[in-house]
Amino acid sequence: xxxxxxxxxxxxxxxxxDTSYSLHLGDLWPSVRAGLLCEQKYGALLNNFxxxxxxxxxxxxxxxxxxxxxxxxxxxxxQRGAAVEEVARGCQERSGEGRNVMQAEMMTxxxxxxxxxxxxxxxxxxxxxxxxxxxxxxxxxxxALGLLDYYLMDAASLLPVLALNVQPDDxxxxxxxxxxxxxxxxxxxxxxxxxxxxxVSVSRTKRLYQILHSYVPREVRETVSVTCHDGRDWEQxxxxxxxxxxxxxxxTTDRHxxxxxxxxxxxxxRTKERQMLPLLQLQLLMAGILAAEPGGEVVYSTCSLSPLxxxxxxx
Numbered sequence: 001x002x003x004x005x006x007x008x009x010x011x012x013x014x015x016x017x018d019t020s021y022s023l024h025l026g027d028l029w030p031s032v033r034a035g036l037l038c039e040q041k042y043g044a045l046l047n048n049f050x051x052x053x054x055x056x057x058x059x060x061x062x063x064x065x066x067x068x069x070x071x072x073x074x075x076x077x078x079q080r081g082a083a084v085e086e087v088a089r090g091c092q093e094r095s096g097e098g099r100n101v102m103q104a105e106m107m108t109x110x111x112x113x114x115x116x117x118x119x120x121x122x123x124x125x126x127x128x129x130x131x132x133x134x135x136x137x138x139x140x141x142x143x144a145l146g147l148l149d150y151y152l153m154d155a156a157s158l159l160p161v162l163a164l165n166v167q168p169d170d171x172x173x174x175x176x177x178x179x180x181x182x183x184x185x186x187x188x189x190x191x192x193x194x195x196x197x198x199x200v201s202v203s204r205t206k207r208l209y210q211i212l213h214s215y216v217p218r219e220v221r222e223t224v225s226v227t228c229h230d231g232r233d234w235e236q237x238x239x240x241x242x243x244x245x246x247x248x249x250x251x252t253t254d255r256h257x258x259x260x261x262x263x264x265x266x267x268x269x270r271t272k273e274r275q276m277l278p279l280l281q282l283q284l285l286m287a288g289i290l291a292a293e294p295g296g297e298v299v300y301s302t303c304s305l306s307p308l309x310x311x312x313x314x315x
Contacts, residue, residue, distance in 0.1 A: 045152075067155055172243065196227065198227045232280075235290035245297070249301070254305055
């Protein structure tokens, strides 16, 4: 009997997304689906350790903008807008001099409120081209010391780093660090007293080493420890010691699954692995929580839209 043709993994992935995400996202799904199937756009994370000071001006001439600073400005606008709404509600309940004093106090508070992650947004600079502009960044170039001037990555990958809000001299754990983009972004803050970068994969850990040597000077690399442990066992290695922990877990990597056959988790041979992802993610999150010191902070992130891999794991 003839063997039935194998259905491409990308088609299986897209069918799964159509079935589940259309229910979860409703009318938003068609536009999200189109985004998943578009050519991936990268952001250029500027390397603060490189001596190439002209890079930001070069990128701005190409009409690229620092999306981190733009996001900060939007947060400040939102804060002011929220304060104005609160003032309007208060004015309906008060009158005369008391109303004017309250209005002045609330507007002053909005103007002086620190923006989201203010301590690190000035340190992390990531340039992107405007929506609809598919211009590609040139390859990164080395400076006189051989350090590359920027790192190309999915700009959304910076959001967990910003949410972690690293403060000066924090001990930081990147539990699932490879291939290294978030680790590099954490180092750009200049705030890590010590950074532990761990990944279970030997080959991916080698890639992490390469990135550190290509972008980070030796004296800063000495503050980084790279390990290759199963993240679920981290508490047994060094528990309760970190101020901040990033748990960026393995997931269905939705864009990759919809676009690439290579290493696709929707391949029939990986069905059991895919079904076990939420359990793995929960175990990694629990290990991350145990690795944090009392009062420490943990950020959990995926590159999937799946509620089973996000909300359900947290809850």
